[in-house]
Amino acid sequence: MKHARESWKHIRRTPHQALAAVTIMVLTFLTVSVFTFLIFGSSAIIKHFESKPQATAFFKDEAKPEEIAKLEENLKQTGKVSRTRFVTKSQALQIYEEQNKDDRLLLDLVTEDILPASLEISTYEIEDLTEISETLKGSPIISEVVYQRDIVDTLSNWTNAIRVIGVTIVIILTVVSIFIMMIIIGFKVSQKKDEIEIMKLLSATDWYIRLPFVLEGIFYGIAGTVIGWTIASVGLLLATPFLESFLKGISILPVSPVFLILLLFVELIIATALGVVASSLAVRRYLKVK
Amino acid sequence: MIRLDNVTKEFPTGTTALSEVTFSIDKGEFVFLVGPSGSGKTTLFRLITREMKPTSGEIHIGAWNIGKLTDRHIPNLRKSIGVVFQDLKLLRDRTIFENILLPLEVAGVAESETTQKVDAILEQVGIAEHRDKFPIQLSGGELQRAAIARALVFSPEILLADEPTGNLDTTTSWEIVKLLQDINKSGTTILMATHNTDIINNLLKRVLVLEKGKLINDNKKSKETKEQDKHEDKKEPDKKEEEK
Numbered sequence: 001m002k003h004a005r006e007s008w009k010h011i012r013r014t015p016h017q018a019l020a021a022v023t024i025m026v027l028t029f030l031t032v033s034v035f036t037f038l039i040f041g042s043s044a045i046i047k048h049f050e051s052k053p054q055a056t057a058f059f060k061d062e063a064k065p066e067e068i069a070k071l072e073e074n075l076k077q078t079g080k081v082s083r084t085r086f087v088t089k090s091q092a093l094q095i096y097e098e099q100n101k102d103d104r105l106l107l108d109l110v111t112e113d114i115l116p117a118s119l120e121i122s123t124y125e126i127e128d129l130t131e132i133s134e135t136l137k138g139s140p141i142i143s144e145v146v147y148q149r150d151i152v153d154t155l156s157n158w159t160n161a162i163r164v165i166g167v168t169i170v171i172i173l174t175v176v177s178i179f180i181m182m183i184i185i186g187f188k189v190s191q192k193k194d195e196i197e198i199m200k201l202l203s204a205t206d207w208y209i210r211l212p213f214v215l216e217g218i219f220y221g222i223a224g225t226v227i228g229w230t231i232a233s234v235g236l237l238l239a240t241p242f243l244e245s246f247l248k249g250i251s252i253l254p255v256s257p258v259f260l261i262l263l264l265f266v267e268l269i270i271a272t273a274l275g276v277v278a279s280s281l282a283v284r285r286y287l288k289v290k
Numbered sequence: 291m292i293r294l295d296n297v298t299k300e301f302p303t304g305t306t307a308l309s310e311v312t313f314s315i316d317k318g319e320f321v322f323l324v325g326p327s328g329s330g331k332t333t334l335f336r337l338i339t340r341e342m343k344p345t346s347g348e349i350h351i352g353a354w355n356i357g358k359l360t361d362r363h364i365p366n367l368r369k370s371i372g373v374v375f376q377d378l379k380l381l382r383d384r385t386i387f388e389n390i391l392l393p394l395e396v397a398g399v400a401e402s403e404t405t406q407k408v409d410a411i412l413e414q415v416g417i418a419e420h421r422d423k424f425p426i427q428l429s430g431g432e433l434q435r436a437a438i439a440r441a442l443v444f445s446p447e448i449l450l451a452d453e454p455t456g457n458l459d460t461t462t463s464w465e466i467v468k469l470l471q472d473i474n475k476s477g478t479t480i481l482m483a484t485h486n487t488d489i490i491n492n493l494l495k496r497v498l499v500l501e502k503g504k505l506i507n508d509n510k511k512s513k514e515t516k517e518q519d520k521h522e523d524k525k526e527p528d529k530k531e532e533e534k
Contacts, residue, residue: 002395194379194381195381197379198379198381198392199392199396201339201341201368201373201375201379202368202392202393202396202440203364203365203366203367203368203369203393203396203397203444204365204396205365208396
């Protein structure tokens with residue numbers, strides 16, 4: 001308690017330095033929070049697309065049921081296909097009607113005869129989709145093959161880019177925040193150099209001297225985390241209605257409060273560690289006095 | 291209580307601050323350490339408090355062997371030695387009470403015990419009325435008393451006073467010496483570095499003289515030698531008479 005009071009006195013007496021330390025920590029943990037949302041969000045979007053039928057093969061009208069069954073059997077025998085679903089002409093019409101129920105004109109224009117029967121195919125590995133699609137294209141009863149590999153590929157590339165950029169920025173900001181905290185706490189330690197020397201001569205242990213500065217570092221870390229996390233979380237909650245309409249059908253919003261609390265908890269642990277490391281490094285050289 | 295065996299201290303710059311110094315001080319003694327500036331008095335104090343290690347030789351403080359003391363045990367050693375520093379080392383932004391409280395705070399003594407103890411010591415050294423003043427508001431003598439009070443707060447067995455009368459007028463110097471004598475009477479071993487010949491000559495205590503890092507005189511040894519010589523002189527006439 002005495003050490004906490006001492007730390008609070010250090011902070012109160014140098015408000016501008018404290019503000020600088022908290023600001024860099026806010027920036028670091030705001031970035032950590034935002035990139036965590038982006039990485040988890042984009043991963044969820046990819047998962048959504050990967051769980052959907054990844055390729056759809058449309059049959060020619062003259063395709064016979066036994067030919068379709070044989071093709072379906074051949075696909076399953078490759079061992080690469082996880083799931084197939086045959087969609088008849090009438091089911092295709094139902095889907096079309098569901099998708100365009102608000103547009104009377106479109107509904108009137110289309111009948112069951114126009115729509116082809118199709119086979120929806122999912123593979124275990126998205127990389128196998130090209131090979132399966134090529135096989136299907138070679139079949140005489142198939143008129144067209146549509147698959148989502150491009151979408152998933154693009155999303156995967158984006159997610160990887162977000163990960164790399166996010167991790168890089170977070171590492172840079174972490175290093176910068178450690179340096180800034182070291183400079184700020186180091187400055188305060190150097191101001192108290194004489195006091196530290198006297199305390200050592202009056203039988204103070206290293207931890208007695210170190211603790212108020214370590215607590216100060218932890219305070220900056222925790223304050224920065226709470227503010228950064230709050231800004232990111234409130235921003236996400238405010239953006240949720242807009243994102244929900246944009247990401248229709250993908251069930252990632254609203255974000256679970258448990259996820260947000262867990263993120264805060266992890267960030268607090270990291271911030272505490274940062275505070276301890278930065279302040280310990282700052283005090284270390286002054287503890288060499290015996 | 292304090293024993294130095296052939297202690298030498300050389301600094302990395304090549305300066306030899308102390309050279310093969312040997313002496314021992316018994317419990318309850320009051321000893322003056324004299325010598326010109328740069329003779330090694332402060333270095334000797336810093337070695338005793340383990341601010342630094344000797345280059346060679348051994349220092350024993352009670353049961354502690356200073357050279358073999360691990361960093362972890364230094365605080366324990368320092369609790370048993372009170373030091374009145376030459377530059378006092380009082381914290382300017384703390385009151386006299388807070389300055390004297392500091393060693394107790396550092397040692398983690400409960401607040402309920404500390405206030406009473408500090409007030410009693412302030413009373414003992416005669417500056418109780420300055421309890422809540424800051425060092426800048428006190429005179430040289432009062433500051434010296436505050437420094438002594440802080441050194442006494444753990445009731446140490448040894449008190450090292452590094453020129454405690456250095457910047458004081460004659461009357462105040464004698465007041466401080468009298469205070470140290472009172473502390474000595476209560477059983478505390480005192481080693482006091484000083485230039486003040488008036489005090490040394492009047493008190494007739496043991497004197498260690500350092501010059502250029504060497505112990506050139508220890509009047510305890512001289513006394514012992516003289517007493518031994520006297521003893522031998524007494525014996526010799528007897529022998530001569532016997533021979534006759």
